Amino acid sequence: KAGVTQTPRYLIKTRGQQVTLSCSPISGHRSVSWYQQTPGQGLQFLFEYFSETQRNKGNFPGRFSGRQFSNSRSEMNVSTLELGDSALYLCASSSSGTSGRRVNEQFFGPGTRLTVL
Amino acid sequence: AQKITQTQPGMFVQEKEAVTLDCTYDTSDPSYGLFWYKQPSSGEMIFLIYQGSYDQQNATEGRYSLNFQKARKSANLVISASQLGDSAMYFCASQGSSNTGKLIFGQGTTLQVKP
Numbered sequence: 499k500a501g502v503t504q505t506p507r508y509l510i511k512t513r514g515q516q517v518t519l520s521c522s523p524i525s526g527h528r529s530v531s532w533y534q535q536t537p538g539q540g541l542q543f544l545f546e547y548f549s550e551t552q553r554n555k556g557n558f559p560g561r562f563s564g565r566q567f568s569n570s571r572s573e574m575n576v577s578t579l580e581l582g583d584s585a586l587y588l589c590a591s592s593s594s595g596t597s598g599r600r601v602n603e604q605f606f607g608p609g610t611r612l613t614v615l
Numbered sequence: 616a617q618k619i620t621q622t623q624p625g626m627f628v629q630e631k632e633a634v635t636l637d638c639t640y641d642t643s644d645p646s647y648g649l650f651w652y653k654q655p656s657s658g659e660m661i662f663l664i665y666q667g668s669y670d671q672q673n674a675t676e677g678r679y680s681l682n683f684q685k686a687r688k689s690a691n692l693v694i695s696a697s698q699l700g701d702s703a704m705y706f707c708a709s710q711g712s713s714n715t716g717k718l719i720f721g722q723g724t725t726l727q728v729k730p
Contacts (some may be wrong), residue, residue, distance in 0.1 A: 519695065531716040532704045540723070546716025553715050586658055590715065598666055601648030604718060605658035 500525065502591050502607035511615045516577040519610045523570050523591030525570075528551075530572040531604060533562060535586040544587075547572050548594070584614045617642040617714070619707050620720035628697045635682070636692040636705050636724045644668075644711030649690040650718065651681065654704040663705075666690055697728045703729050 503522045511517050523530050524568035531554075532544040542554040564574040570591075576583055589602035618641040628634035640649065651663040666674045666681045674681040682691040694701055704725050708718040 502652070529716050531718070533718070541708075541718075541720035543717045543719070548715065554717050556717070559723075588658075588660060590718075599714055601665075602649075603650065603662055603665050604710075604716070605662055606652070608657070608659045611658070 502589060502605055504587075504589055504607035504610050506610060507608065508611050508613075509527075510615060511579050513579055513581060515579050516575065517579060517612060518573055518575045519587055519589075519612075521572045521589035521591075521607060523572070523589075524605055527591035527593055527594045527605075528570050529594055529602075529604075530570065531568060531590045531592075532572070532574050533588045533590070534558075534584075535588060535609075536584070541588075544574065568582050579614045581614050584612060586611050617644070617647075617709050617711060617719040617720035619719055621707055621724050623724045624722070625725045627727050627729060628694075630699060631646055631696055633693060633695045634697055634726065636668075636707075636726065638690045638692065638707030638721060640688050640690060640707070640709050642711055644713055645712070646712040648710050648712075649681070649683070649709045650710070651679070651690075651692045652706045652708065653701075654706060654723070656686070656703070660706070664677055664692065694726075699728050699730060702726060702728045 529548045531546040546554040565570045586609045588609045590606045592602040592604045649666045653661045707721045
């Protein structure tokens with residue numbers, strides 16, 4: 499089974515621009531979560547999508563948005579980029595998120611490294 | 616709210632020896648999962664092991680085992696017979712069953728395996 503894929507792997511943008519990152523989950527997985535990783539803040543949850551609906555959201559400004567398509571592929575968009583948005587953006591997929599009391603494992607993609615100049 | 620604490624910023628271990636990476640957690644969810652991930656310098660997060668809060672036995676996956684002490688709220692990762700390829704950053708994470716898709720991560724522990 500193919501793993502989680504993310505495109506592009508590297509991006510360089512300038513302040514004020516907007517960017518769209520893409521994530522294709524493992525086949526059959528319907529939940530996609532996005533995370534931001536920076537040296538200062540560590541790994542922080544952005545949002546989670548399941549069946550094209552945002553199910554959970556972290557504490558990020560509205561400039562960060564996402565969506566999920568019917569094939570479970572997901573995109574996240576960052577508008578009006580700031581220097582502090584430079585980070586590794588990771589997406590993860592899981593089969594459903596939870597199943598009864600059991601929490602399902604999340605499998606991560608290789609990440610997109612965004613540099614804002 | 617959930618919180619993960621990893622108190623060891625960096626660890627060294629001799630090749631072929633065992634090492635324990637510490638993790639304590641705090642959650643109000645009655646049901647939750649605990650995870651360990653490995654992140655090499657390439658950046659990809661590699662899933663290592665999972666422990667459910669209702670699991671009776673400690674989880675094991677090959678050379679990885681999880682020392683789960685629910686009363687102490689700790690979930691330490693034990694790596695046996697360390698290899699040079701184990702050198703990486705290790706993250707402990709938790710997710711509550713009521714908090715779909717949201718992993719809470721600790722700050723990580725950098726492990727260096729010495730030959």
